[in-house]
Amino acid sequence: MRSRAAVWRAASDMPGAGNRATMGHLRAMVPGMDSETLQYLFDLNGYVVIENVLGSDEIAALEAGIDAQELEPPNPKFPRFGSAAGAVRATGSGFLQYGQPFVDLMDHEAVLPILRFRLGDFFRLERLYGIYQRQGMDKGVLHADYGASSPNSTAKRGEYYPFLDNRMTGGFCVAAWNLRDTGPGIGGFACIPGSHKSQFRIPEGIHGDHQDGQWTQVLEAPAGSVTLFTEAMTHGTSRWEASYERRTLLFKYCVSNMSWGATRVVAPDGLTLTPRQRQLLAEPGDPKVHFKSLFDEAGLEAG
Ligand SMILES: O=C(O)CCC(=O)C(=O)O
Ligand SMILES: [Fe+2]
DSSP, rough: OOOOEEEEGGGGGTTTOTTOOOOOHHHHHHEEEEEHHHHHHHHHHHHEESSSOSSHHHHHHHHHHTTOOOOOOTTTOOOEEEEGGGGGOOBBBBGGGGHHHHHHTTOOOTTTTHHHHHHHOEEEEEEEEEEETTTTOOOOOOOSSSSSEEESOOOOOTTTOOTTTSSSOOOOEEEEESSSSBBBTOOOOOOOOGGGGSSSSSOHHHHGGGSSSSSSOOOOOTTTEEEEEESSOOEEOOOOOOSOOOOOOOOOOTTTOOOOOSOOBBOOOOOOHHHHHHHHOOOOOOOOOTTTTTHHHHHHTOO
16 A cells, blocks of 8 residues: 555656756657556556656755745644645735746646646646645645545535536646655655545545555655645645655646636746746636647747
8 A cells, every 4th residue: 555656757867857848858758757657547546756856956946945935933733835826815926936946847847748647738827835844743634626525525425426517526736846855754745546536425434544544645755756646636734753844835737727716826026937837827718719728839939
């Protein structure tokens, strides 16, 4: 039960890799990663961890951007910083405003092809926030935003739940950038692999046992890795046991004609966004008709 779904050595190992790589670089990278296997495992388990995406210099730049904020110590009940849209219910730029290295994670070449597996060619940056935790801080409740166990489903425990036409069942994915080592015995992201596929609401016992039960795994995801997961999979925060602070940056993406929240991420002041990054911040719209493909360079450039 403790094996990881998929771990690849990724972008930073690729010659010429950089945040502003062209789509040519993107195409070149995917075959080298055996995209068929990656797609299968992401679909099967609901997550993948890709290691060695950020080099130490990139991590240092992001860390410096966070340090410069002189944040208050984390609130144990809500250990978040730099939020935009979503739970804080405020439209804003969140941690994108901390600097260009944060903006350039929006469409990092290591995550776009993987997000594309689940979200297709048309998707938006729906919300973002950072998580910071200090030693001894408690876990957060297990949850799923879509599927049988989500708050919006009518599934009754123990009864088969057909995915209904008037309910979303997927289309909301996260790229969580791990700036510090996370994993079993440390803390970080916990999940029940494959749970996004279940047509039954999560049993109370498994939900309550959280990371101490045998079905919930704390994923090993070292500094410099990115964890991609679907919000339809049951997941949550585990206890933070390390002496150092946890620092994770979460970027959450929805298919273009779908929105989870009623507020928006907007472009930060004074920083440069590429056409693709601007498209990621566009208002929701039907694919093609009202929203441009993120993978059509010429279309994006045309403005
Ligand atoms: O990484 C974590 O601690 C969990 C984050 C989470 O619950 C979420 O992204 O909704
Ligand atoms: Fe979540």
